[in-house]
Amino acid sequence: MTNRLILATTATVLAVGGMLGAAAPSAPVGTKGSAGVGDPLLPLSGDGGLHVRHYALALTYQPKTQRLDGTAVLSATATQDLSGFDLDLAGLDVKRVTVDGQAVGYDRNGQKLEISLGHSVADGAEFKIAVDYGGTPHALTDADGSSDGWTALPGDQGAFVAGEPQGAMTWFPCNGHPADKSTYDITVTVPQGYTAVGNGVLRTQHTAAGRSTFSWHESAPMAAYLATASVGRFDVDQYWTASGLPVYTAVDPAEADDAADVLDQLPDVITWEQSLFGPYPFDSAGAIVMHDKDIGYALEAQTRPVYDEAPDLDTLVHETAHQWFGDSVTVTQWKDIWLNEGFATYAEWLWDAGHGGAGPHDRLAQLYAKPATDQLWSYPPGDPGDLSHLFGVPSYARGAMTLQELREAVGDQAFFTILKKWAADHRHAHGTTAEFEALAAGVSGKNLEALFATWLYSAGKPAKM
Numbered sequence: 365m366t367n368r369l370i371l372a373t374t375a376t377v378l379a380v381g382g383m384l385g386a387a388a389p390s391a392p393v394g395t396k397g398s399a400g401v402g403d404p405l406l407p408l409s410g411d412g413g414l415h416v417r418h419y420a421l422a423l424t425y426q427p428k429t430q431r432l433d434g435t436a437v438l439s440a441t442a443t444q445d446l447s448g449f450d451l452d453l454a455g456l457d458v459k460r461v462t463v464d465g466q467a468v469g470y471d472r473n474g475q476k477l478e479i480s481l482g483h484s485v486a487d488g489a490e491f492k493i494a495v496d497y498g499g500t501p502h503a504l505t506d507a508d509g510s511s512d513g514w515t516a517l518p519g520d521q522g523a524f525v526a527g528e529p530q531g532a533m534t535w536f537p538c539n540g541h542p543a544d545k546s547t548y549d550i551t552v553t554v555p556q557g558y559t560a561v562g563n564g565v566l567r568t569q570h571t572a573a574g575r576s577t578f579s580w581h582e583s584a585p586m587a588a589y590l591a592t593a594s595v596g597r598f599d600v601d602q603y604w605t606a607s608g609l610p611v612y613t614a615v616d617p618a619e620a621d622d623a624a625d626v627l628d629q630l631p632d633v634i635t636w637e638q639s640l641f642g643p644y645p646f647d648s649a650g651a652i653v654m655h656d657k658d659i660g661y662a663l664e665a666q667t668r669p670v671y672d673e674a675p676d677l678d679t680l681v682h683e684t685a686h687q688w689f690g691d692s693v694t695v696t697q698w699k700d701i702w703l704n705e706g707f708a709t710y711a712e713w714l715w716d717a718g719h720g721g722a723g724p725h726d727r728l729a730q731l732y733a734k735p736a737t738d739q740l741w742s743y744p745p746g747d748p749g750d751l752s753h754l755f756g757v758p759s760y761a762r763g764a765m766t767l768q769e770l771r772e773a774v775g776d777q778a779f780f781t782i783l784k785k786w787a788a789d790h791r792h793a794h795g796t797t798a799e800f801e802a803l804a805a806g807v808s809g810k811n812l813e814a815l816f817a818t819w820l821y822s823a824g825k826p827a828k829m
Contacts, residue, residue: 365528366662366679397449401541405698405751409530410541411450414440419546421536424553427520433498436536446485452533452540453477459496477537495537507752517656522596524654526663526670532588542694545585552593553577559598561614563666565648584646585792587694592665594652605631610648616655622674623653633684642784645692666691678712685711693790700797702745706763728768736825746797746820766819774808782807
């Protein structure tokens with residue numbers, strides 16, 4: 365994520381009223397899944413009792429009324445014997461829930477859609493959940509007042525859809541923690557003249573009876589917060605890079621002139637980042653550029669980052685780097701967010717250094733010169749400790765400083781080997797700070813405990829650079 369004000373995007377969940385579906389016919393054998401996967405910063409997010417392998421979302425959106433109707437079909441696998449489980453869903457009305465085609469009971473409890481099974485699901489068994497729902501989606505209000513999730517734009521412009529850290533639940537029922545990654549089919553029907561842009565590859569597009577339907581497929585595992593279905597009256601450009609990678613960009617006409625020169629450099633940025641981080645991890649690329657500066661941030665939606673306005677080149681480099689660090693290699697817990705933001709910020713430093721800007725060592729020195737009272741030193745990036753810190757300055761800048769300190773400690777050859785191996789070893793999976801520390805020590809053959817203790821975990825400004 366890039367945020368012009370480095371706003372925290374940590375959601376304050378709004379309670380929603382309960383709704384009770386048909387009662388389960390009998391008490392099944394097994395236990396209820398956990399209400400949350402145990403993340404210390406977002407303890408209610410997700411459910412540890414199931415893994416969602418695939419989402420098939422069929423949505424209809426009316427920009428004028430801001431009405432969203434949908435059916436979500438989740439192909440899941442039980443990770444324990446289940447008598448019930450929770451999905452994350454905030455603020456929309458549920459009409460019906462079925463499991464393997466049978467209607468089941470459900471209730472609403474804050475951000476949770478609590479589902480009671482009429483039959484047992486054994487550990488390891490596959491099953492299918494279908495939820496019919498609708499209403500007017502509303503973004504969650506973050507700790508700093510910014511929005512997270514489905515954000516309707518003024519008038520009938522459309523919708524900016526960016527869900528970090530837990531805004532996905534504002535527009536579809538999900539196992540919302542990034543520990544659970546899934547493939548996606550996202551089909552959106554909108555009035556003719558609008559375009560709906562999702563993740564991955566556009567499989568079909570057709571218009572009939574005044575409505576246009578766009579069907580997107582993301583074949584690589586994706587965390588729910590990286591899903592998008594942004595809607596607007598876009599100028600669309602489709603092409604293939606020299607290496608054969610399909611690119612799809614959708615730009616609000618009001619931003620087209622300002623965005624053109626930067627977006628034209630996307631293939632070069634991808635090629636450059638591949639030289640540093642290894643093969644591009646997905647089968648498509650692109651961008652969605654909205655026209656609403658009040659949003660205040662961009663998000664690295666998988667394969668197709670969403671920008672609130674025409675991005676500058678550093679922002680494009682940052683969000684593209686996230687395709688490796690954050691999207692393909694995803695955090696296991698939110699406290700490790702520096703693995704996303706510090707790495708993407710360091711990519712900006714490397715780009716600038718190769719294009720006439722200051723080198724990473726100089727950037728490190730400039731930042732270190734900031735006084736101990738500066739927000740840069742307000743918390744250690746390896747342990748934010750609080751939701752309000754999740755996307756603060758240390759996660760970005762001090763995270764990048766940590767990488768430069770590592771580079772100077774191990775040398776260029778080992779450092780860039782570490783970056784490529786990190787991306788390769790955890791491709792389409794997850795990583796933790798502890799795993800990164802172990803990789804760095806293993807590749808370099810050096811004891812790096814003091815370095816990481818100082819730059820990731822110590823409070824305040826380190827005594828020396």
